[in-house]
Each structure stands twice: as C-alpha cells, then as structure tokens.
Amino acid sequence: MPEPQPLGAVALHPHEDVILARAVRTCAGNPSQWDTWTTSGQYPYLRHRSGEGTVEQHPSEDVDTWDGAESRLLTHWNDGTGGGRIDLAGFLVLAGLRLAPGTAAG
Template sequence: MSTDEGRKLTRVVQTCSAYPVQWDAWTADGQYLYLRYRHGEGCVEWHPGPDDDADTPESWNEGRSGLLIGWDDGTGGGVIGLGDFLAAAGLELAPDASVS
C-alpha cells in the first residue's frame, strides 16, 4: 500500500452504528480495511476483503490480515463519528469518496 493512496478512502460503508461502531472501507489503491471503535479503543485492520473469515488465526498467520493502527483514547466511549475516527487513525476521505 503506497503511503498517500493507502491513507485515502474511496468507499466507506457503516456496518454498525454503536457498540461497536464499525465500517468496511476501501483505499484508493484497492485495499480493504475494517474500522472498529469500542470502549474508547479504535483499530484499523487490513484484510483480503469483507467476506473473508479474517478473524481466524490462520488468516493472520498466513500474512493475509493484520493490524494497521490501534489506539485507546481513554474515554471508554462506544460511539464515534466517522470524521473523528479517521482523524484519530490518520486516514482521510478521497474527494469523490462514497460514504453510506
């Protein structure tokens, strides 16, 4: 993933609005990312795609998935807006991004 293109999201789909807040996202260079926020902790994971059973240890051990960034904001919160999440993760929306 190139640095600039890998940080710009072209498509974001919210899959859960609270506890945890989560989104499926795709970067400008086509990488799928899973975004999640729960108990004040945010994470961005990369996976082959949203339909892959990426939670199995085998996919992580085979190098097909991994943690891109994780943080704890110290709030213990369960809800965060997409803009605040992206800012905390160092990600941004591409100018023509699709967000749903």
C-alpha cells in the same frame, strides 16, 4: 511484540495508502464499525469500542479470509473515553486516514 502506534498524520506516512474511496458503516451503535476500501483496492476494517480504535487490513470483507498472511493490524489506540460511538470523521482523524475527494460515506 511492540505495541502498535497510531498512524498519525497522513503526511507522515506517504508509503501507506490511507485514502479511502468507500466507507460503509456496518454498526451505528456500540461498537462503531465500517467496511472501507482504499483508492488502490485494499480493505481496511475500522472499529471503535470501549474507547479503543483499530484499523485492520484484510484481503476482503469476507471474515473467512481474515486469518491469512495478508491480514495485519495497521493501528490501535485508546482515546480514554471508554465510549463505543464515534462518527467516521472523528475516527479518521484519530487513525490518520482520509476520504478521497467526493467520497460519500454510508
């Protein structure tokens, strides 16, 4: 299987729904992670640990649904820091994601 590539700039991926309508931080320490929902209702799970960031798409935030055919890895990268803490703004830049205008991140 080929190594997943970062999504890159949002403009390069107009076919992907990369605009987040809601983001809820579920761990402020190590790893940094968020439950998010796109403007079209998709559920991406964001996680950063040991310098590695991942964006996984799943049917819902219910982990019991994560092993099905609807789950997939959207992107994975290593920022070289070895760190586990990152703020949402920094994560979104590295992942090629963005918040919808007026979206508050919790």
